[in-house]
Amino acid sequence: MQHSYRQLADAIGADIRASRYQVGERLPSVRLIAETQHVSVSTAIRCYRYLESQGLVEARSKSGIYVADWKSRQTTSTVTQKKNSQAAPAVEYDKLMSLQHRMTELYSLTAQPLHLGLHLASAAPEWYPCESLAKIAQRLLRQDPMLIGVYPGGTGLPALKTSLIQWLKNAGMDLQANDLLITNGSTEALSVALRAVAQPGDAVIVESPVYFGLLQMLENLGIKAIEIPCVPGQGISLEALEYALEHQGTVRAIVAMPNFQNPLGCAMPDKNKKRLLRLVEQYDLALIEDDVFGDLSHQQERPQAIKAWDKQGRVIYCGSCSKSLAPAFRIGWIAGGRYQARINSLKLSASLITPLFEQAVLAEFIQSGALPSHLRKLRERLAANIPLATAAISRHFPLGTQVISPAGGWWLWLELPEHIDSLALLRQAVAKGIAFTPGSLFSGSGKYANYLRMHIGRPWGREMEQGIKTLGTLISEM
Amino acid sequence: MQHSYRQLADAIGADIRASRYQVGERLPSVRLIAETQHVSVSTAIRCYRYLESQGLVEARSKSGIYVADWKSRQTTSTVTQKKNSQAAPAVEYDKLMSLQHRMTELYSLTAQPLHLGLHLASAAPEWYPCESLAKIAQRLLRQDPMLIGVYPGGTGLPALKTSLIQWLKNAGMDLQANDLLITNGSTEALSVALRAVAQPGDAVIVESPVYFGLLQMLENLGIKAIEIPCVPGQGISLEALEYALEHQGTVRAIVAMPNFQNPLGCAMPDKNKKRLLRLVEQYDLALIEDDVFGDLSHQQERPQAIKAWDKQGRVIYCGSCSKSLAPAFRIGWIAGGRYQARINSLKLSASLITPLFEQAVLAEFIQSGALPSHLRKLRERLAANIPLATAAISRHFPLGTQVISPAGGWWLWLELPEHIDSLALLRQAVAKGIAFTPGSLFSGSGKYANYLRMHIGRPWGREMEQGIKTLGTLISEM
Numbered sequence: 001m002q003h004s005y006r007q008l009a010d011a012i013g014a015d016i017r018a019s020r021y022q023v024g025e026r027l028p029s030v031r032l033i034a035e036t037q038h039v040s041v042s043t044a045i046r047c048y049r050y051l052e053s054q055g056l057v058e059a060r061s062k063s064g065i066y067v068a069d070w071k072s073r074q075t076t077s078t079v080t081q082k083k084n085s086q087a088a089p090a091v092e093y094d095k096l097m098s099l100q101h102r103m104t105e106l107y108s109l110t111a112q113p114l115h116l117g118l119h120l121a122s123a124a125p126e127w128y129p130c131e132s133l134a135k136i137a138q139r140l141l142r143q144d145p146m147l148i149g150v151y152p153g154g155t156g157l158p159a160l161k162t163s164l165i166q167w168l169k170n171a172g173m174d175l176q177a178n179d180l181l182i183t184n185g186s187t188e189a190l191s192v193a194l195r196a197v198a199q200p201g202d203a204v205i206v207e208s209p210v211y212f213g214l215l216q217m218l219e220n221l222g223i224k225a226i227e228i229p230c231v232p233g234q235g236i237s238l239e240a241l242e243y244a245l246e247h248q249g250t251v252r253a254i255v256a257m258p259n260f261q262n263p264l265g266c267a268m269p270d271k272n273k274k275r276l277l278r279l280v281e282q283y284d285l286a287l288i289e290d291d292v293f294g295d296l297s298h299q300q301e302r303p304q305a306i307k308a309w310d311k312q313g314r315v316i317y318c319g320s321c322s323k324s325l326a327p328a329f330r331i332g333w334i335a336g337g338r339y340q341a342r343i344n345s346l347k348l349s350a351s352l353i354t355p356l357f358e359q360a361v362l363a364e365f366i367q368s369g370a371l372p373s374h375l376r377k378l379r380e381r382l383a384a385n386i387p388l389a390t391a392a393i394s395r396h397f398p399l400g401t402q403v404i405s406p407a408g409g410w411w412l413w414l415e416l417p418e419h420i421d422s423l424a425l426l427r428q429a430v431a432k433g434i435a436f437t438p439g440s441l442f443s444g445s446g447k448y449a450n451y452l453r454m455h456i457g458r459p460w461g462r463e464m465e466q467g468i469k470t471l472g473t474l475i476s477e478m
Numbered sequence: 479m480q481h482s483y484r485q486l487a488d489a490i491g492a493d494i495r496a497s498r499y500q501v502g503e504r505l506p507s508v509r510l511i512a513e514t515q516h517v518s519v520s521t522a523i524r525c526y527r528y529l530e531s532q533g534l535v536e537a538r539s540k541s542g543i544y545v546a547d548w549k550s551r552q553t554t555s556t557v558t559q560k561k562n563s564q565a566a567p568a569v570e571y572d573k574l575m576s577l578q579h580r581m582t583e584l585y586s587l588t589a590q591p592l593h594l595g596l597h598l599a600s601a602a603p604e605w606y607p608c609e610s611l612a613k614i615a616q617r618l619l620r621q622d623p624m625l626i627g628v629y630p631g632g633t634g635l636p637a638l639k640t641s642l643i644q645w646l647k648n649a650g651m652d653l654q655a656n657d658l659l660i661t662n663g664s665t666e667a668l669s670v671a672l673r674a675v676a677q678p679g680d681a682v683i684v685e686s687p688v689y690f691g692l693l694q695m696l697e698n699l700g701i702k703a704i705e706i707p708c709v710p711g712q713g714i715s716l717e718a719l720e721y722a723l724e725h726q727g728t729v730r731a732i733v734a735m736p737n738f739q740n741p742l743g744c745a746m747p748d749k750n751k752k753r754l755l756r757l758v759e760q761y762d763l764a765l766i767e768d769d770v771f772g773d774l775s776h777q778q779e780r781p782q783a784i785k786a787w788d789k790q791g792r793v794i795y796c797g798s799c800s801k802s803l804a805p806a807f808r809i810g811w812i813a814g815g816r817y818q819a820r821i822n823s824l825k826l827s828a829s830l831i832t833p834l835f836e837q838a839v840l841a842e843f844i845q846s847g848a849l850p851s852h853l854r855k856l857r858e859r860l861a862a863n864i865p866l867a868t869a870a871i872s873r874h875f876p877l878g879t880q881v882i883s884p885a886g887g888w889w890l891w892l893e894l895p896e897h898i899d900s901l902a903l904l905r906q907a908v909a910k911g912i913a914f915t916p917g918s919l920f921s922g923s924g925k926y927a928n929y930l931r932m933h934i935g936r937p938w939g940r941e942m943e944q945g946i947k948t949l950g951t952l953i954s955e956m
Binding site for chain 2: 011022036037120126127137141148184188195199213222327338340346349350355356
């Protein structure tokens with residue numbers, strides 16, 4: 001939803017006048033207002049400035065925004081306004097630079113209607129087997145509606161575990177039912193995995209650039225992220241990693257996407273995977289392997305998971321159906337090795353259990369043998385778009401643009417000329433109905449400001465060509 | 479799944495012989511084995527004893543269980559056996575006393591086939607509107623299968639929020655869409671609420687007796703639980719609470735179920751609710767109000783939520799459809815007041831979003847106006863069972879048995895004669911196919927050993943009468 005600063009101000013003003021906020025009470029920060037109200041930070045600031053002009057709130061520098069003594073202020077609002085309209089931006093300025101802010105900015109920018117969402121996190125709906133899944137779902141509901149009345153228990157639907165164990169053999173894994181826990185998507189899998197191996201104050205190593213959702217998760221868990229460069233065609237730099245491990249005491253785990261890293265899309269060669277695993281064993285660490293893109297290879301063979309070589313149970317494998325099969329189902333899985341018991345317990349107290357209905361539908365779909373042919377089509381479609389997108393970019397983007405060509409998944413990682421700030425570019429692009437993910441989101445320190453991540457997991461056509469041309473023009477004008 | 483200690487031992491032994499566990503490596507504790515393999519702790523202990531007798535593992539007192547130097551031990555296994563069969567039980571003895579263990583024991587005991595599960599956490603499936611919900615679900619899937627291919631975003635399906643906002647007026651709440659976040663059941667709601675207001679090392683106040691899932695959640699979050707007596711007909715003792723607040727520095731929040739507390743089933747009078755809220759404001763705390771049973775009053779009017787009087791946004795309201803409407807859906811909601819922004823952010827990095835499909839079905843069901851008549855029936859059925867169950871208990875249970883009669887929900891809280899350990903009773907009852915929840919689970923300190931919680935949310939009949947008679951006989955024999 002989009003609010004104008006004035007609507008927002010009227011709502012908050014009404015709460016203050018109704019004494020839902022007491023005089024002197026601290027109000028939510030600009031950033032939090034932006035997050036909860038789904039407005040841009042600048043809108044939130046304008047909202048508070050307006051409330052200040054009304055004498056309803058006051059900004060205290062380095063402290064926050066408070067309910068003013070408005071009853072007695074009504075007469076002196078001009079003075080108040082003058083004073084605070086200077087104070088206000090200062091108060092929140094530091095926050096404006098944070099990753100949280102960059103994400104808020106992205107969410108609010110992309111919340112508006114777009115005709116080309118190159119920031120999306122799943123392939124085009126028509127590229128998923130929605131019809132077949134819906135048919136299975138309807139049949140299950142017809143056959144046994146009483147399922148809705150049953151309070152489920154356990155670590156996952158046995159039938160789904162059986163199908164997954166069979167399926168995961170393609171990644172070289174040999175699992176038992178008790179090695180596996182079904183989660184609410186891979187996000188919950190990553191979250192419980194991190195909580196199982198690290199405490200607040202600990203540090204974990206992540207790839208750089210890295211999926212911003214992981215950085216936010218670590219921030220929310222109070223775990224420090226140490227960013228180690230990820231090299232196209234190589235994966236995380238093992239040299240840099242070893243150096244960091246020698247010099248960092250508090251590292252508990254490494255979080256990596258060896259297969260089709262987000263955003264680079266690169267696959268780690270097997271020899272690097274084995275070396276990484278040896279480092280994990282040598283430094284007594286856990287390795288959280290995020291394999292949500294593992295099935296989306298651009299070849300017809302998928303690479304092995306590091307978990308396949310894990311003898312000591314140090315690898316916590318996280319997978320999901322959200323990228324490869326059914327985005328809306330929110331079903332993920334985790335094979336936690338020696339940490340499984342702790343992981344099961346954390347999941348139990350994080351969300352009890354995962355809905356059985358979607359699990360039953362997935363189980364039937366996989367058992368029906370329809371998954372391989374679906375993935376074959378999906379892989380072909382993704383692979384076919386890479387040269388088309390790369391050609392379009394070289395046609396329309398300025399000289400000095402570099403494209404990292406992925407080996408799997410649906411993202412292109414673009415390096416733009418030095419002087420381009422892709423977050424500024426996004427603001428202009430959104431005005432033309434086009435969104436992408438700015439590079440500065442892929443690092444806690446705001447690196448990669450002149451990079452962007454582009455989603456190409458959709459049928460190729462004039463719309464894509466045009467969108468890329470528009471972006472190219474905007475960049476050239478900057 | 480049930481394993482015999484021998485099957486389990488053979489599996490672990492095979493792993494050791496295949497060097498999947500290295501010599502000297504620490505093995506999972508008895509408790510963890512019990513949890514992950516879904517066996518009782520005693521089975522896990524027998525399993526390790528057997529492996530010791532084989533010279534494959536050794537128990538190091540106060541430390542744990544390790545892979546023995548088995549190759550060289552093969553000859554001296556008798557000695558090993560003698561030494562370790564003494565050491566083994568000592569190692570884990572302390573753990574056997576923990577809440578974790580009591581829960582593990584409950585889970586493993588109740589995992590076996592039962593003909594009367596008086597430990598269950600939802601009403602009988604036929605008491606839920608499964609047919610109508612299934613019909614809505616099938617229609618939605620027919621109308622728009624492509625929904626399965628869409629990656630959802632946001633804080634919840636707007637249509638569900640609209641229906642809930644309307645519905646929650648019955649509890650005296652007046653919410654806007656942005657005040658509400660849809661979660662994966664109330665467990666996730668409670669978990670993110672706690673993480674939003676307390677850090678590891680902080681303390682929160684809980685009612686005593688209290689739902690053991692909350693105690694486990696706090697343990698997993700590293701938050702200390704301070705148990706304050708909950709008085710039938712009164713709710714949490716405000717006198718004890720005030721005393722605790724005066725003497726405890728690190729309390730951040732209070733977690734309470736003012737409406738139909740689990741396990742007591744009592745409702746807090748409005749004047750106590752208001753006093754509780756005043757204390758929360760006075761001591762600058764957050765109040766996490768768990769209202770999952772609020773709709774299950776035994777009268778036709780539901781009581782108000784404390785949130786209804788909350789002017790300062792200090793009450794974090796948690797609700798769910800799992801008890802009242804659709805147990806399998808795992809849909810909950812949270813109205814977090816001033817903490818909403820932080821709560822939204824924590825949910826985002828805990829499980830991203832909540833599946834939209836179940837949300838859409840719930841929204842349509844509530845919009846159809848079918849909820850009130852469903853709840854009327856459910857409330858009548860629950861209320862009708864109280865006198866029946868109480869009468870049966872007074873017929874069959876020994877003198878000195880006290881029944882706390884609930885004002886809502888489906889649980890009876892029974893005090894048995896002093897000398898009865900209800901966990902020991904459970905072991906005997908399960909052998910006769912009957913389960914209930916032993917009292918010692920409802921306190922971190924193992925209090926309430928001579929209490930039990932009995933589920934009566936099912937059609938009354940001979941089976942219930944018989945089950946209660948059997949329990950009564952077992953108690954009398956103890």
